[in-house]
Amino acid sequence: MTEAAATADALPAFPAEVAPERDLFSKFDALIAEREALMATGVRDPFAIVMDEVKSPTLAIIKGKETILLGTYNYMGMTFDPDVIAAGKDALDQFGSGTTGSRVLNGTYSPHKDCEAALKEFYGTEHAMVFSTGYQANLGMISTLAGKGEYIILDADSHASIYDGCALGNAEIVRFRHNSVEDLDKRLGRLPREPGKLVVLEGVYSMLGDIAPLPEMVAVAKKHGCMVLVDEAHGMGFFGPNGRGVYEEQGVEADVDFVVGTFSKSVGTVGGFCVSNHPKFDVMRLVCRPYVFTASLPPSVVATAATSIRKLMHAGEKRAHLWANSKRLHGGLKQMGYTLGTETPQSAIIAVILKDQTQAVALWQSLLEGGLYVNMARPPATPAGTYLLRCSLCAEHSAEQVETILALFKASGQAVGAID
Numbered sequence: 482m483t484e485a486a487a488t489a490d491a492l493p494a495f496p497a498e499v500a501p502e503r504d505l506f507s508k509f510d511a512l513i514a515e516r517e518a519l520m521a522t523g524v525r526d527p528f529a530i531v532m533d534e535v536k537s538p539t540l541a542i543i544k545g546k547e548t549i550l551l552g553t554y555n556y557m558g559m560t561f562d563p564d565v566i567a568a569g570k571d572a573l574d575q576f577g578s579g580t581t582g583s584r585v586l587n588g589t590y591s592p593h594k595d596c597e598a599a600l601k602e603f604y605g606t607e608h609a610m611v612f613s614t615g616y617q618a619n620l621g622m623i624s625t626l627a628g629k630g631e632y633i634i635l636d637a638d639s640h641a642s643i644y645d646g647c648a649l650g651n652a653e654i655v656r657f658r659h660n661s662v663e664d665l666d667k668r669l670g671r672l673p674r675e676p677g678k679l680v681v682l683e684g685v686y687s688m689l690g691d692i693a694p695l696p697e698m699v700a701v702a703k704k705h706g707c708m709v710l711v712d713e714a715h716g717m718g719f720f721g722p723n724g725r726g727v728y729e730e731q732g733v734e735a736d737v738d739f740v741v742g743t744f745s746k747s748v749g750t751v752g753g754f755c756v757s758n759h760p761k762f763d764v765m766r767l768v769c770r771p772y773v774f775t776a777s778l779p780p781s782v783v784a785t786a787a788t789s790i791r792k793l794m795h796a797g798e799k800r801a802h803l804w805a806n807s808k809r810l811h812g813g814l815k816q817m818g819y820t821l822g823t824e825t826p827q828s829a830i831i832a833v834i835l836k837d838q839t840q841a842v843a844l845w846q847s848l849l850e851g852g853l854y855v856n857m858a859r860p861p862a863t864p865a866g867t868y869l870l871r872c873s874l875c876a877e878h879s880a881e882q883v884e885t886i887l888a889l890f891k892a893s894g895q896a897v898g899a900i901d
């Protein structure tokens with residue numbers, strides 16, 4: 482008998498009309514207790530940081546202290562770009578603060594169409610569809626593309642929005658081992674030939690900062706007759722000659738059917754999208770529930786996104802500087818003896834893997850007190866039960882800031898015993 486069943490048996494029998502209310506929060510008791518125990522050790526809550534002032538893409542004031550930001554997704558540093566801000570202000574004046582409606586009813590304004598035009602220019606595709614967030618773009622595309630009797634095949638380390646897209650739809654779900662071309666091939670080989678299949682991949686996996694071997698993955702998917710969707714949330718802006726993402730850098734544009742992305746990272750605002758050359762793509766606007774049944778983005782947001790996207794097309798110098806930052810930080814941390822998510826720098830994300838939660842929180846707090854903010858990540862968001870500090874670099878971090886970051890990692894790491 483399970484514990485839950487035993488508890489249910491022990492409860493007194495009430496007549497149905499006065500049945501006792503069960504506290505639906507009781508299932509979170511273990512998590513609440515774990516957090517309380519952690520807080521009792523006197524650490525700051527890593528999940529309750531407030532930026533009181535934001536001075537630039539790389540500097541904020543947190544609890545009165547000027548702090549270098551190394552835990553944002555502001556890879557290309559577009560949030561304070563003067564043209565981006567001006568476009569947002571103009572749209573706010575011209576179109577008001579919000580649309581109060583769905584894209585398919587009253588919620589499509591000319592800035593939404595212009596933003597989709599900017600995406601088509603950026604990606605060189607026939608079609609582009611803007612969603613209210615990247616999360617919703619995955620939710621919508623994945624749940625709608627593959628239906629009952631069809632298959633979604635996804636990497637085990639996929640982002641939560643990909644898993645949630647699977648949960649929202651009715652397709653059969655098959656997972657393969659992270660970045661394993663062999664496992665993908667094996668699992669596809671076991672599926673029936675006839676039904677439609679969608680393979681979902683990510684260009685950059687955001688927890689460890691590793692990239693996917695897309696040419697091999699896509700070739701295997703195509704061999705088995707699958708359509709392919711690549712989430713380029715963490716690759717947009719940074720990878721490829723035009724900044725389209727890892728799939729552009731690795732030369733598989735022709736074989737990728739759908740690219741999903743977000744405005745909340747390199748673009749520097751909020752929103753999500755999917756681009757494609759599929760001739761029937763636009764039917765999605767009628768059948769995709771997370772697109773239809775939610776309000777569209779405020780016009781100021783899509784206007785900032787459109788301006789930012791067009792500027793990212795010509796951001797070669799920023800990309801080069803971001804790579805230089807990533808290489809320097811990765812090399813410096815490795816030399817100090819930290820265990821990193823990847824052997825070599827593969828993206829703008831560098832994950833520092835710690836022994837356990839206590840060490841991760843201690844290092845996180847020490848860095849914060851020294852004036853450096855990084856993201857703390859823990860299971861279930863991370864693979865294989867790891868606790869890690871995730872550093873994400875920005876093209877606006879100066880070379881001097883990167884040296885300061887390294888000095889802080891050295892001092893704090895030694896202070897908490899994470900390195901010698």
Ligand code: PMP
Pocket residue numbers: 614615616617619640642683687712714715743744745751752753
């Ligand atoms: N896909 C991936 C891989 C992500 O990491 C994220 C956000 N971290 C999303 C999608 C969702 O993006 P958004 O913030 O726009 O909802």
